[in-house]
Amino acid sequence: MKKKNKGITLIALVITIVILLILAGLSISVLTGSGLFQKAQESTRISEIKEIEEAARISYMERQMEEIAGGEQVTMAGVISDLKEKGYTIKEIAGGTNSVAGVKLNKSEISMEKISTEEITYEYVLGTTIRYFVEVQGKNYEILFNNGEIIVSIIETDLTDINKLPEITVTSSNDEIVEAQKSEEGKITLTSKEKGGEVTITVICAGKPVTCKVTVELFTALDKDNTNPGEALPEGEIEIIEDDASKGIVIKDKNDREWVWIEVPKTIFTTANALGEEKTQEELNAAIKADLIAYSGIYGKGSTIQNYNWSNRDTWYRGCGVVDNETYITMYNKMINSVYENGGFWIQRYEDGRVNINVATAQSYASQMSPDETKTSSLLFGIQWDLVCKYLEVKGGLTTGQINYNSSSWGNYSGSPNARQERNKKMNIYDFAGNYFEWTLDKAFYSANAPCACRGGQFGRNDGPASSYGFYSSTGYDLGISYTWNGRATFRATFY
Numbered sequence: 023m024k025k026k027n028k029g030i031t032l033i034a035l036v037i038t039i040v041i042l043l044i045l046a047g048l049s050i051s052v053l054t055g056s057g058l059f060q061k062a063q064e065s066t067r068i069s070e071i072k073e074i075e076e077a078a079r080i081s082y083m084e085r086q087m088e089e090i091a092g093g094e095q096v097t098m099a100g101v102i103s104d105l106k107e108k109g110y111t112i113k114e115i116a117g118g119t120n121s122v123a124g125v126k127l128n129k130s131e132i133s134m135e136k137i138s139t140e141e142i143t144y145e146y147v148l149g150t151t152i153r154y155f156v157e158v159q160g161k162n163y164e165i166l167f168n169n170g171e172i173i174v175s176i177i178e179t180d181l182t183d184i185n186k187l188p189e190i191t192v193t194s195s196n197d198e199i200v201e202a203q204k205s206e207e208g209k210i211t212l213t214s215k216e217k218g219g220e221v222t223i224t225v226i227c228a229g230k231p232v233t234c235k236v237t238v239e240l241f242t243a244l245d246k247d248n249t250n251p252g253e254a255l256p257e258g259e260i261e262i263i264e265d266d267a268s269k270g271i272v273i274k275d276k277n278d279r280e281w282v283w284i285e286v287p288k289t290i291f292t293t294a295n296a297l298g299e300e301k302t303q304e305e306l307n308a309a310i311k312a313d314l315i316a317y318s319g320i321y322g323k324g325s326t327i328q329n330y331n332w333s334n335r336d337t338w339y340r341g342c343g344v345v346d347n348e349t350y351i352t353m354y355n356k357m358i359n360s361v362y363e364n365g366g367f368w369i370q371r372y373e374d375g376r377v378n379i380n381v382a383t384a385q386s387y388a389s390q391m392s393p394d395e396t397k398t399s400s401l402l403f404g405i406q407w408d409l410v411c412k413y414l415e416v417k418g419g420l421t422t423g424q425i426n427y428n429s430s431s432w433g434n435y436s437g438s439p440n441a442r443q444e445r446n447k448k449m450n451i452y453d454f455a456g457n458y459f460e461w462t463l464d465k466a467f468y469s470a471n472a473p474c475a476c477r478g479g480q481f482g483r484n485d486g487p488a489s490s491y492g493f494y495s496s497t498g499y500d501l502g503i504s505y506t507w508n509g510r511a512t513f514r515a516t517f518y
Contacts, residue, residue, distance in 0.1 A: 068176060070158050074110055075174040078165065081105065082172055098167045102154055105165075111157035112165075115184055121151040122188055124230035131235045132212070134200070136242060140212045141205070142234055144225060146187055155179060188228055195222040200236050214238045218252070218265070241283075243268040249365030251283040256393035256517070270417070270450030272371060275393035280371040281517070282450050284406075284413045288365045290317045310358045314405050321411035321426060321489040322404060336403045337465040339473040343385025343401070344463065356398055357406070360518040369402060369410065370514035372452050373460060377512045381474050384461040388515035399517040404464030406516055407477045410454065411489050418448045429455035429487040433479050455479040455488035458512040466491065476511055 081104035106112050125144045134140050155162040156174060164175045192210055194202040200221045205211040212223065218240030224233050240252040244267045251271055263272035263280060271283040293316075294309040301309075315322070315335070322335065338350035361367050376387065385401050392399035402410075411425045424431055433446040433455025446456045456479045464475035476492035486492075 067159055071156075071163055071174050071176055074105065074156050074158070074165075075172065077108060077110075078105060078172045078174070082170070098152075098154070101167070101172065102165070105156070113155040113157065113162065113181070114152055115155070115181070116152045121149040122228045123147045123149050125190060125225055125227040125232060127225060127232055127234050129234055132237070134212065134214045134236060134238045136214055136216055136218060136238060138214050140214075140236075142210050142212065142223075143208055144190070144210065144232075145208065146227070153184075155181065190225055190227040193224050193226075194236075195224070199238055212236060218262075241265045241267055241271050245287075249283075249285045249288065251364065251366060251368075254283075254360065254364040254366070254368065254518075256397055258394050260393075264450060268417075270448075272450050273368075277391075277393065279391060279393070281368040281393070282371050283366055283368055284410050285366045285417060286314070286317070286361050286409055286413075288362075290314075291362055294362060307355050307358065310362045311405070314358060314361070314409065318405065318408035318412040320422060321408040336405055336463065339465045341382055341473065342463055342465070343382040343389075350463070353398060353400055354403060357400075357403060357516075357518040361409075367406065367409075367516055367518050369406070369451070369516045371450060373458055373512045373514055375512070377458060379461075379511065379513075381461045381511075384511075384513040385463070388513060391515040392517050397517040399515050401461055401463045401513055402477075402516050404462050404475065404477070407462055407464070408489070410451070414448050414451070414454070414488070420448065425455075425488045427487055429479050433488060459486075459492050461511055461513040464491070 078101050081101045085100055085104075102112055102114070124147045126147050128143045128145075132140055132142065154165040154167075156165055157163075161178045162181050163177070164179050166173045166175060190204065192202045192204050194200050196219070198215055199217045199219050200215070200223070201213045202223045203211050203213075210223070210225065214236075215238075218238045221236050221238070222233050223236055224231050226232075240255070240262065242265050244250070255273070256275060259276040261274040263274055264270060267283075267285070272280055273283075274280050291310065291313045293313045294306060297305060297309055336354055338344060338347040342350075344350045344353065357367065370391075374384075374387065376384075379387075381401075388401045389399055414420050415422060415425060420432065432448060433453075446453060448454065459476035459480050460478050462475055462477050464477070465473055466475040478488055478490065479486040
């Protein structure tokens with residue numbers, strides 16, 4: 023019987039191949055799942071980076087030796103040139119984010135009016151930094167050179183946005199006063215609100231801040247070359263009742279007392295401003311006083327009733343409520359210097375309300391009305407009363423005659439006397455030519471028996487204009503206990 027040969031059938035062969043493929047797939051899955059491929063690839067990447075790093079270090083050391091032997095100074099550019107010669111792909115990038123040291127503003131200070139816009143510009147401050155990147159496996163890695171040590175970063179750098187300039191951030195210290203926004207590249211728009219004050223605009227770029235101080239005028243309709251009541255504002259809680267200088271600026275202090283700003287143009291101080299740098303304080307004081315008298319003198323020289331003697335202008339006398347002549351002079355000089363520096367002074371908006379008091383008592387009350395610890399308060403000096411008269415002429419539209427001779431058209435009203443009637447008002451100052459006479463620190467000239475001086479109009483008297491003087495005497499005149507006609511006297515305070 024003949025024996026048959028046995029072989030692998032086609033079906034068996036197919037099955038075998040399938041089984042081998044399955045086993046191969048399982049092996050690949052096991053290898054990839056375990057990260058062996060990724061680890062091998064990562065190891066290769068790191069190895070190539072370290073190879074480049076080592077080549078750079080060798081280049082640097084060789085160049086150091088050449089430098090010692092009298093060659094050129096070792097530079098990063100030289101090392102990079104060597105790497106290029108070895109066939110490495112090097113990318114050089116100048117400018118961009120890496121070379122920005124910050125920004126520079128075109129202004130460090132700016133003044134604005136309320137509800138207005140201003141613009142400041144900025145430009146980037148660029149350094150000369152060049153960054154070097156080597157390509158490994160299609161990705162870019164930075165070559166860092168620091169005090170002789172060369173490192174090739176193993177962290178990839180995306181060069182897509184490498185040339186873009188960094189963003190800046192803009193903030194205002196108080197958005198209720200000024201908002202600040204980047205309007206377009208290189209420009210920042212400032213928008214002021216209805217509040218006045220100072221804010222700081224901060225611009226940050228590359229982690230480095232620069233600032234611009236912005237001042238928004240506290241008061242409107244001011245002559246910028248004239249006065250700045252903001253510089254003379256008291257510290258602490260101040261409410262601005264009226265900020266329009268054309269109507270009369272009014273503030274309220276923490277004690278609810280209201281004060282009006284009396285403008286005195288800085289342009290009047292021709293004598294004081296003409297003094298040289300070597301001037302003494304005494305010379306400046308005398309010059310300021312002379313300029314003030316020249317400006318407002320028509321209201322101190324007299325009226326239809328009085329003819330004032332200028333030799334007694336603001337002279338201390340016993341009983342005026344100021345302890346001695348030295349203290350009086352110190353207060354007076356502080357006042358006129360404040361007027362000179364700030365272009366004005368503050369007075370109470372209303373007559374005080376306390377009536378039938380002597381001048382010493384009035385000064386005692388007035389001296390306690392300072393709205394903060396940095397200011398001195400007192401009765402008005404005579405020159406201040408005259409400056410208020412001049413202010414009403416210049417800003418209030420009154421004529422010299424309406425102030426100096428007959429104030430009945432705007433004051434001197436009749437009716438039941440009251441220390442705060444609020445009936446006649448000019449530039450937000452009430453009862454300046456009516457209601458009660460008011461004590462000042464002026465010294466009357468008539469006789470030694472009548473040192474006390476009151477100013478202004480009185481209730482029911484048309485013959486007492488706003489600029490007028492009252493001179494009074496009684497038993498104990500030298501103690502300042504005399505009263506006005508009909509016993510009606512009050513006061514208003516000032517601070518400086």
